[in-house]
Amino acid sequence: MKSILIRLGLLFCCFLLLALSCQSKSKNYKSAVSIPEPVKVVVKEYVPETFDSTLVAPFFIKYPKLKHLKPEVSALYRRHQYRHLWYDSKGLNEFANLLYDKANNLDQEGLQIKVPYQEKLSALFQDSDTTGKSKVEAELFLSSLYFFYADKVYKGLDVKTTKEMGWYLPRKKQSYTNRLDSLLQNPSLFNQPEKDVLGQYYLLKEALKEYRIIEKKGGWSDIEIPKKMKSLKPGDTSTLILQIRKRLLITGELQKDSEKNEFDKDLLAGVIKYKNKNGFTPDSLLSSTHLKNMNIPVHERIKTIMVNMERCRWVSSSLTKSEQYIVVNIPSYTLTFFKDGKLVLLSKVVVGKAMNKTAVFSGVMNQIIFSPYWNVPPNILRKEILPAIAKNSNYLARNQMEWYDGRVRQRPGPKNALGKVKFVFPNSHIIYMHDTPSKSLFEQDQRAFSHGCIRVARPRDLAILVLKDDPNWTVEKIDAAMNRGVEKAYNLKTKIPVFIGYFTSWVDNDGEVHFYDDVYGRDDRLASLLLSN
Known part of the structure; x- marks a missing residue:
């Protein structure tokens, strides 16, 4: 045992001597070889020249x-x-x-x-x-x-x-x-994307790219519409359906062409999608009106997209940054209410007819009026009411109207032209939003019937949302005020921006491009200005 310990001690001493020897050689090597210092390269910073x-x-x-x-x-x-x-x-x-x-x-x-x-x-x-x-x-x-x-x-x-083109929304x-x-x-x-440009601009830019690809591939052929065409419905068979399938395939409403001449469920789904994208009621009937719309050539669709890209340039992107705001698009006949960046209400609307165009402008909703009087505007009084009184002396009484302070007004009630509620956003155009007793008008595809104001298909829902965060109003109180028949005005605690625009083409959140009729005939004039610059 003793001899083993002696051997281990000797072995440890050998290792120790070896380590000290290596360390000494390393020091000698470092002292013998000189390592040059790294060269510092001075990079001269480019300084822009000046000019006269x-x-x-x-x-x-x-x-x-x-x-x-x-x-x-x-x-x-x-x-x-x-x-x-x-x-x-x-x-x-x-x-x-x-x-x-x-x-x-x-x-x-x-x-x-x-x-x-x-x-x-x-x-x-x-x-x-x-x-x-x-x-x-x-x-x-x-x-x-x-x-x-x-x-x-x-x-x-x-x-x-x-402004000469009727655009009164504030320019950025x-x-x-x-x-x-x-x-x-x-x-x-x-x-x-440029932060000051409305995001819709870039969505339309992508749509423009897609439609130009379609154009390069030859676009689409006209559907041959019979002179006395009857509406097509599911279950019908017709050689016309073969043309419709090819047309819907090109713009993506159909994913494949079955080459069947039957109006089957696949075609129905494509037809409904097409109608949704082109401002039609999404029902199952196909009329000559729809086919004429399908025949609008691709170069016209491209022009429409370009025109609406221009309109997007006029709108500040700050529009979409408000906590809540309402947008009315005249050509699509729709009102959209956004709250905290989310769509909370979509409603059909009726807008001004061609002779009484609804203005393109912005305002701030600051008041809601339940069971409102309708104060007849001077031009309507002169052109419509006074001639009617001349023909029938009982006209005012029959229509729940009366003279008041030198003017004619219509009392609250079921016949009142403003319906049960009115939404006020003061403006020089004297335009506001309101309910209407003429509910059937909302079932039509083209809804330009008013004297300029905006009739809302879902006024009760809009009133509830406008007053949702106001503790003074419950749904029950709103219903009671709308049906009481006594005018009650209420100043909103939270003002709501209202934007009335004019876009004949729009891309939705799913990336689908929509087209709407140019109800006031403004696209061609704008297109001519763009193409001449």
């Missing part, structure tokens, strides 16, 4: 088609002390190339316009040796191109023109100078 401010004015004299952009371009360079913005150490920077590519593809933004001095711009990107005055000219060209792009893609037609006011600073730092932001 007096060169700005002559540029816009030389290129007069860009003159309207001079104020924005001049302000931009004053802000940046006349430093070059579009060049880096390698030449034209990344954002310059991205902007040029976008400007060459304005058709993807629903615009058929030519960039001013296109050939000159193209030459800039082919000549990499710009110096001196030519470099300054390239600089000013690119800044002008940026503001030209922002004006056309983000702002759209000027305020004066849109923004400067894209700050946006340019961000884009120069991070060009990839240019491919992301």
